[in-house]
Amino acid sequence: MENGAKVIFRHTLSVLVDNEPGVLARVTSLISGRGFNIESLSVAETMDAKVSLITLITSGSPPIIEQIIKQLRKLINVIKVVDLTEDDYVEKQLVLVKVRAAGQGDRSELRSLCEIFKGKILDVSSKTYTMEFTGNEKKIRDILILLDEFGIEEQVSTGLTAMARTRMFKKERKSA
Amino acid sequence: MEGVEVVFGYPGATTIDIHHYLLDSPLRFVMTRHEQAAIHAAEGYARVTGRPGVALVTSGPGATNTVTGLAAANMDSIPVIVFCGQVSRMMIGNDAFQEVDIVGITRPITKHNYLVRDTESLARIVKEAFYVATTGRPGSVLVDLPKDVISGQAEFKYPGKIKLRAYQPHLEPHPKQVAKAAELILAAKKPVLYAGGGVIMSGASEPLLALAERLNIPVTNTLMGLGGFPGTHPLFLGMLGMHGLYQANRAVQECDLLIAVGARFDDRVTGRLDQFARQAKIIQIDVDPTSIHKRVTTDVPLVADARLALASVLELLGEAPDYDQAARREWLAAIEAWRAEGRIDYHHLFEPIQPQMVIETLYQKTRGRDAVITTEVGQHQMWTAQYYSFDRPRRFLSSGGLGVMGFGLPAAMGAQVADPEALVICVAGDGSILMNIQEMVTIVEEKLPVKTIILNNGCLGMVRQWQQLFYHQRYANTILGPGPDFVKLAEAFGAKGFRAVTPEEVGPVLERGLAADGPVVMEFIVCQQALVYPMVAAGREIGDMLPYVAEICGQD
Numbered sequence: 001m002e003n004g005a006k007v008i009f010r011h012t013l014s015v016l017v018d019n020e021p022g023v024l025a026r027v028t029s030l031i032s033g034r035g036f037n038i039e040s041l042s043v044a045e046t047m048d049a050k051v052s053l054i055t056l057i058t059s060g061s062p063p064i065i066e067q068i069i070k071q072l073r074k075l076i077n078v079i080k081v082v083d084l085t086e087d088d089y090v091e092k093q094l095v096l097v098k099v100r101a102a103g104q105g106d107r108s109e110l111r112s113l114c115e116i117f118k119g120k121i122l123d124v125s126s127k128t129y130t131m132e133f134t135g136n137e138k139k140i141r142d143i144l145i146l147l148d149e150f151g152i153e154e155q156v157s158t159g160l161t162a163m164a165r166t167r168m169f170k171k172e173r174k175s176a
Numbered sequence: 177m178e179g180v181e182v183v184f185g186y187p188g189a190t191t192i193d194i195h196h197y198l199l200d201s202p203l204r205f206v207m208t209r210h211e212q213a214a215i216h217a218a219e220g221y222a223r224v225t226g227r228p229g230v231a232l233v234t235s236g237p238g239a240t241n242t243v244t245g246l247a248a249a250n251m252d253s254i255p256v257i258v259f260c261g262q263v264s265r266m267m268i269g270n271d272a273f274q275e276v277d278i279v280g281i282t283r284p285i286t287k288h289n290y291l292v293r294d295t296e297s298l299a300r301i302v303k304e305a306f307y308v309a310t311t312g313r314p315g316s317v318l319v320d321l322p323k324d325v326i327s328g329q330a331e332f333k334y335p336g337k338i339k340l341r342a343y344q345p346h347l348e349p350h351p352k353q354v355a356k357a358a359e360l361i362l363a364a365k366k367p368v369l370y371a372g373g374g375v376i377m378s379g380a381s382e383p384l385l386a387l388a389e390r391l392n393i394p395v396t397n398t399l400m401g402l403g404g405f406p407g408t409h410p411l412f413l414g415m416l417g418m419h420g421l422y423q424a425n426r427a428v429q430e431c432d433l434l435i436a437v438g439a440r441f442d443d444r445v446t447g448r449l450d451q452f453a454r455q456a457k458i459i460q461i462d463v464d465p466t467s468i469h470k471r472v473t474t475d476v477p478l479v480a481d482a483r484l485a486l487a488s489v490l491e492l493l494g495e496a497p498d499y500d501q502a503a504r505r506e507w508l509a510a511i512e513a514w515r516a517e518g519r520i521d522y523h524h525l526f527e528p529i530q531p532q533m534v535i536e537t538l539y540q541k542t543r544g545r546d547a548v549i550t551t552e553v554g555q556h557q558m559w560t561a562q563y564y565s566f567d568r569p570r571r572f573l574s575s576g577g578l579g580v581m582g583f584g585l586p587a588a589m590g591a592q593v594a595d596p597e598a599l600v601i602c603v604a605g606d607g608s609i610l611m612n613i614q615e616m617v618t619i620v621e622e623k624l625p626v627k628t629i630i631l632n633n634g635c636l637g638m639v640r641q642w643q644q645l646f647y648h649q650r651y652a653n654t655i656l657g658p659g660p661d662f663v664k665l666a667e668a669f670g671a672k673g674f675r676a677v678t679p680e681e682v683g684p685v686l687e688r689g690l691a692a693d694g695p696v697v698m699e700f701i702v703c704q705q706a707l708v709y710p711m712v713a714a715g716r717e718i719g720d721m722l723p724y725v726a727e728i729c730g731q732d
Contacts (some may be wrong), residue, residue, distance in 0.1 A: 018342060022291075026283060033284045063469060070466040074306055076288040079342040 010039075010105035011065050012091060012162045015054040015072055016080040019045055021034045023077045029055055030071055036060060040093075042159035049080065084162050091162035093135045096122070097144070101129040110150060117143050128153060136160075177334050178231050178306045182221060183591055184214040184696045188234020189274060190261025190323045206622055209412045209614040211238050213586035215245020216612070218256045220590025223573050223574055224548060224598075226379070228310050235261040235465065236274030239320075242282065244580055247285035251577030252400060256315040256500065257305050262291070264324040279320050287315030295328035303335045312345030313464040314377060344464065349480035349488050356476045357435075357459045358492040364433035364457075365503035367393045370416065370445075373400030373576065374438015374462060374482045376569040381405065383486035384437060390490070391497055392504050394511055396424040398439050399561055400576040408564030417445040419558040420714045422518020422721060423511055425710070428453050429719040436460040438482040441471040442577070451717035461485045508593070518724070520709055529679050531631045531702040532557065534686075535563040535603070538629065541686050547599040548573065548591045550570055552584035552608030555637035558708040562596035582611030585628065589615055592624040598628075599627070599690070606632040606659055609683060616669035619695045627690055628697045630662055633704045639709050645722070646714075666697035675699045 017023045031038055040057040058068060065083065072081045078149045086090075088115055110129055114121055117139070123130035133143050137160060144152070182204045198205050208214040211233045218229030229249075231321045233242055238263060249256040263272040288308045290301045301319060309317040335621040361367060373385055381404050382400055388395050388411050395405045396413040405412055414421030415427055428434065434456040439445070446452040460467070460474040461482050468477040478485050502552040513643045522532045535556075549564060550573040551557040568570045573591060588602035609630050619626050640654040663673030672692050676685040682700065689698040710721035 022279065022283070025280070029284055063473075067466065067470060072469075074464070074466050076340065076343045 007062065009059050009061070010085070011060070012084040012086055012089065012160065013056050013058065013072070013093055014082040014162060014164075015056065015071065015078060016046070017052050018056060018077040018079065018096065019050050019052040020077060021092055023052070026054075026075055027072065028075060031056075031058065031068060031073060034067070034071065036064065036068055040159040042161045044161075055159065057160055082164065083121065084164055088165040089162050090165060091136050091160050092134050093137060093140055093158055093160045095140050095144070095155065095157040096130060096132055097147055097152055098128050098130045098154040099147050100127065100153060102127050110147075113143075113146060119143070179227060183230050184208055184217045184221070184234050184590065185232035186211050186214060186234065186238060188238050188261060190235040190263060191232060191238075191321075191326070193234060193323070194261075194321075201472070204593075205232075206589075208589075208618050208620065210612065211241035211613045212244050212582065213589070215249065215256060215258060216580070216583050216586035217590035217593070217615075218258075218697050219245065219249045219252075219254050219551060219583075220314075220573055220587030221594045222249075222254050222256055222590075223587070224570050224591045224594040226570065227622045228257055228306060230257050230259070232259045233261070234274070235263055235278075236276050238274075239276055239278035241532065242278075242318070243282060243285065243538070244578070244582075246282055246318060248575050248580045248583060249316040250286055252575065253314050253373060254316070255309040256316045257309050258316065258318045260318065260320055261326070263324040265293070265322045268322065279407075282318050285316075286318050287313075289318040289320070291320040292325050293324065295325050295330040298325065298330065299332060299334045300338075303338055304340065307338055307340070308343065309475065311466075312343075312347075313374075313462075330530075336700040346465070346479050346515075347463065347481040347484055349461075349478050349485040351488070353476055353486045354477045354485070354492055357478060358489055360433055360457055360459055360476060361391065361393075361435065361489070361493065361498050362497060365500055366431045366507045366731040367391070367433040367435060368413075368427050368431040368437055368456075369393050369395040369405075369435045369437065370398070370428065371395055371401045371404050371437045372398040373404075375401055375404035376438075378438065378463070378482040378484075379569075380437065380483035380486050381569050383483060385409075386490055387486055387493075390493065390495075391499055392501075392508065393435070394427055394508065396420070396428065398445055398576070399574060401439065402561060402572045403566035403569045406567045408567055415561050417718060418447065419562065419708050419710060420445075420712075420718065421562065422710055422715050422724065423514035425712070425718040425721060426514045426518075427511055428456075429717065431456045434458050434553075436462070436474075437486065438462060440464075440467045443471075444680070445718075446471065447712045447716055447718035448721075450573025451719075468626045479712055493522065518669070520723070522706070526703075527678060529676065529682060529700055529702045531633065531700070531706050532559050532563055533679065534629070534631060534682055534700045534702065535559045537682050537686055538601070538603075539564045541683070542599060542601070543691060545599050546571065547601055548588070548595065550574065550584040550588040550591060550600070550602045552602075552604045552611070553579045553581045553638075554605045554608055555633070555641065555708050556603050556605045556631045557704070558638075559631075562708075564573070581608035585609060585612050585619075587625075588626045589619055589624055592619075592626050593622070596624075600625070602626060602628045604628060604630050604695045605637060606630055606634065606662070607636045607656060610660075611663075613665070616666070616671060616695070616697075623694065625694050625696075627695070628666075629689075630697065631702050632659070632699050633702045633706065634659070635704055637704075637706075638708070640704075641711075644705075644707070645711075651654045662697055662699040665697075671695035671697055673697045673699070675701070677701045
């Protein structure tokens with residue numbers, strides 16, 4: 001990484017697991033059982049139906065993250081663990097927001113916000129708009145701050161999901 | 177298929193079908209009187225033989241009673257496979273009679289576990305269970321068997337060799353790391369080998385001895401490692417840690433290179449962590465990558481099987497390695513001085529009997545007989561570790577990581593089943609022996625000549641010791657009542673009972689008890705106030721040992 005020895009506290013881990021009952025429980029109970037916290041979690045089947053991908057976000061000092069990764073690798077059903085934070089990656093999260101939209105002014109402003117942030121209006125009532133946004137964490141946070149001025153009635157969000165970027169140029173491998 | 181000869185366990189409604197077939201099978205079924213004991217017995221069997229121990233229990237309470245044994249075996253990295261019954265698949269989730277989610281319950285305390293969902297996958301899962309339990313860092317595995325899966329039919333196809341995509345233990349050491357390790361070893365002036373249970377599990381005693389002798393490196397053992405290096409060897413320092421011997425702890429604190437082999441820097445070993453081996457570079461050999469950088473930062477990590485790793489290091493070092501012999505002589509001389517300085521006189525002729533003296537006498541009376549010694553947990557366990565010298569691996573069986581009171585008697589039973597000719601002795605306290613005393617029935621009925629030694633101090637001695645030293649002598653709930661008459665109790669079970677009350681009786685009672693046929697209980701009424709010394713108080717560095725630094729007493 002360019003910025004050298006800066007300590008990163010938040011880590012996005014991509015965990016490839018056998019798609020079997022109980023595997024998610026193994027992963028989450030391992031992390032909680034050792035006193036670590038999961039901040040975000042998303043799970044889905046991959047193109048190979050026998051394999052699922054868990055994207056989870058957790059925080060800790062470098063030795064703690066090292067320990068979490070090693071403990072995850074030790075689970076019999078865990079095929080691969082990648083710490084995406086080590087390298088460049090893209091992440092996305094989906095959020096649904098029900099916003100108060102009563103007056104004509106608010107309604108048109110919300111529609112333009114929706115356009116700017118490439119969102120969608122999923123449901124319309126006389127008093128509310130239900131909107132969908134996707135984006136990285138920062139974008140979602142910004143949207144929510146803006147929408148909060150209109151009055152958020154309800155909000156749900158998925159966990160973050162993430163993928164490493166394909167390298168455009170061959171970089172030198174970092175020494176172990 | 178897996179070479180299993182013995183199964184320990186207890187029958188029940190959901191496993192009837194299996195027992196129905198066991199009757200005609202060459203497998204020996206040893207019926208314990210409590211499921212917990214079955215798992216400890218399987219562990220004892222595994223520790224003595226090096227082969228996996230197997231147990232079979234029923235669903236519900238049968239399954240929940242295995243929890244302690246599964247956790248104990250897993251923490252001490254002993255291969256144990258537990259098969260337990262489960263209600264039929266259509267009943268799972270209905271809170272059926274004797275239903276419990278044992279896979280959920282045991283998930284964090286086993287290496288892995290399985291619920292068998294159909295009869296077709298049963299053979300593969302059994303194969304996997306043995307493979308996972310015995311390879312890499314061994315551990316416990318539970319296989320949950322719904323009743324209708326057991327009674328179902330499927331074509332029997334047992335896989336010859338299996339490979340799991342997500343589980344591939346790393347056994348071969350990395351040559352670069354081996355070279356770095358060899359370099360540090362050659363450069364060290366004051367090295368110490370710190371050898372744990374991994375040495376025993378991987379059969380690394382021979383290369384460990386070779387490495388120690390070739391470079392004159394003193395060796396200390398963890399509780400789990402005892403017997404992995406000859407206890408009577410001049411280079412042996414004794415056990416280290418909270419109740420480690422003076423010279424062992426001092427050597428670790430003063431060394432410039434600590435070579436950890438199959439040991440995981442347990443808190444009972446390190447004491448105050450930031451002061452542990454503070455001047456030393458650390459080489460750590462461990463088959464489990466999670467053991468590395470978990471508690472201490474390692475200079476040279478070697479993720480590998482201990483035997484293979486030590487063999488590679490030895491090969492690189494050659495027959496006559498060039499190291500600083502003058503420095504080594506100085507180092508060994510310092511250790512000999514500590515040995516003399518640390519000697520503890522416990523007044524062994526005083527009345528009442530001093531418990532250490534019983535263990536020392538036991539050692540003298542059984543020396544050369546290659547006895548298997550099991551212990552329960554507490555003061556007697558530490559005295560056995562300190563005062564009995566183990567020259568061979570797989571001869572000292574004690575619950576290290578989990579520290580299970582109630583382990584020793586069933587483990588002795590498993591050891592005796594594994595090795596019917598061996599002299600098997602369980603050293604117990606009057607507290608812990610009662611945790612699985614019902615197994616005297618199994619021992620008698622299976623005609624297992626286990627000798628049990630009870631150091632009866634009328635209290636839960638280890639906790640009482642802490643109360644004496646750190647809790648202002650307030651003996652809350654640690655002083656036991658008169659308790660049972662252990663001699664009569666032994667006789668009631670059908671065993672022989674002997675008792676010693678004075679120091680003069682210790683030798684004769686041991687002689688008579690050890691010479692008697694069949695199961696024997698020997699009770700020694702010992703001094704209640706006796707303390708396990710040395711002792712490192714909680715939060716102290718391991719160089720600060722009682723009684724040598726007396727001012728710690730009563731301060732915490």
